[in-house]
Amino acid sequence: MDRKQTNNDLLTVKGLTKYFETRAGFLEKPTLVRAVDGVDLKVGHKDVLGLVGESGCGKSTMGRSILRLIEPTDGEIIFDSEDVMKADSRKLRSLKRRMQIIFQDPFSSLNPRKRVIDTVGEPLIIHEIAKRRDLRDRVVSILEKVGLSSDSLYRYPHEFSGGQRQRIGIARALAVEPVFIVADEPLSALDVSIQAQIINLLQDLQRSLGISFLFISHDLKVVRYFSERVAVMYLGIIVETGLTEDIFTNPKHPYTEALLSAIPIPDPSTKRKRIILPGDVPNPSQIPSGCRFHPRCPYRFDPCDKFRPKTTDIKGGHLVECHLRG
Numbered sequence: 001m002d003r004k005q006t007n008n009d010l011l012t013v014k015g016l017t018k019y020f021e022t023r024a025g026f027l028e029k030p031t032l033v034r035a036v037d038g039v040d041l042k043v044g045h046k047d048v049l050g051l052v053g054e055s056g057c058g059k060s061t062m063g064r065s066i067l068r069l070i071e072p073t074d075g076e077i078i079f080d081s082e083d084v085m086k087a088d089s090r091k092l093r094s095l096k097r098r099m100q101i102i103f104q105d106p107f108s109s110l111n112p113r114k115r116v117i118d119t120v121g122e123p124l125i126i127h128e129i130a131k132r133r134d135l136r137d138r139v140v141s142i143l144e145k146v147g148l149s150s151d152s153l154y155r156y157p158h159e160f161s162g163g164q165r166q167r168i169g170i171a172r173a174l175a176v177e178p179v180f181i182v183a184d185e186p187l188s189a190l191d192v193s194i195q196a197q198i199i200n201l202l203q204d205l206q207r208s209l210g211i212s213f214l215f216i217s218h219d220l221k222v223v224r225y226f227s228e229r230v231a232v233m234y235l236g237i238i239v240e241t242g243l244t245e246d247i248f249t250n251p252k253h254p255y256t257e258a259l260l261s262a263i264p265i266p267d268p269s270t271k272r273k274r275i276i277l278p279g280d281v282p283n284p285s286q287i288p289s290g291c292r293f294h295p296r297c298p299y300r301f302d303p304c305d306k307f308r309p310k311t312t313d314i315k316g317g318h319l320v321e322c323h324l325r326g
């Protein structure tokens with residue numbers, strides 16, 4: 001599900017699917033984990049689409065599948081009019097220059113044996129963006145964009161704080177001048193005091209460089225701050241999509257409503273009823289029948305466990321998959 005096609009779409013994903021086979025033991029039968037189960041979405045030029053949902057709902061798998069860091073099982077990915085699924089290794093390398101990722105964990109995503117100049121400069125050499133003699137100056141200018149000085153050039157990751165390491169990860173992604181970045185929970189491994197600095201940095205870069213983002217996060221406050229549109233994911237599918245303010249002020253899917261009810265309100269005089277959902281997100285190898293949210297939904301009624309709801313456009317591209325709205 002997603003808003004209507006516009007000529008401004010940079011990325012169009014249709015029916016994206018990623019299944020994994022797992023085995024509990026050597027002699028056990030394999031089970032199929034439906035991590036991403038037929039997702040449609042679009043990201044426009046200079047657009048920020050926030051992707052939210054509980055952990056284990058398939059957000060990160062979707063982000064990585066779009067970039068083919070893991071191979072999707074099925075679906076269509078059109079990026080800037082190019083068919084990503086059909087790209088051979090050479091084509092994929094050139095596409096990856098324009099599509100980058102910022103990882104969740106700045107500690108494990110950097111090679112501890114590489115100095116900053118190598119980490120940030122290597123993509124410039126691989127993609128033939130800079131000659132070796134220009135490398136230092138190019139890397140210094142990229143580091144300046146993320147608020148690091150030239151003193152960082154010949155230092156190793158362990159010499160930096162968590163926030164500085166995430167800045168290095170962002171610099172590495174920016175080095176190849178991408179037009180689209182998947183930011184996969186880029187704040188969740190950082191101290192709260194550092195998170196605000198990094199989200200402000202990402203917002204400055206998004207505005208000044210016009211980069212489009214798929215911003216994956218379980219932190220709804222941050223998603224509201226950074227994203228123009230939001231997609232809510234539950235158990236491998238998108239259940240609601242729309243403009244950020246529409247979703248946050250007028251959620252139409254019971255799952256979105258429950259997620260938003262958990263956000264603390266700064267004003268103690270304002271009361272909001274917290275909706276506690278029973279149980280955890282079900283195992284993606286045992287998807288419930290009908291509406292996959294029905295075992296936890298406070299509003300479920302007769303058709304919910306039998307038929308999957310259709311997607312309904314409530315208004316102006318605010319899309320919901322729920323029988324209450326059909």
Ligand code: SF4
Binds near residue numbers: 253293297298301309
């Ligand atoms: Fe709840 Fe039924 Fe809507 Fe699913 S379709 S979210 S179970 S009301």
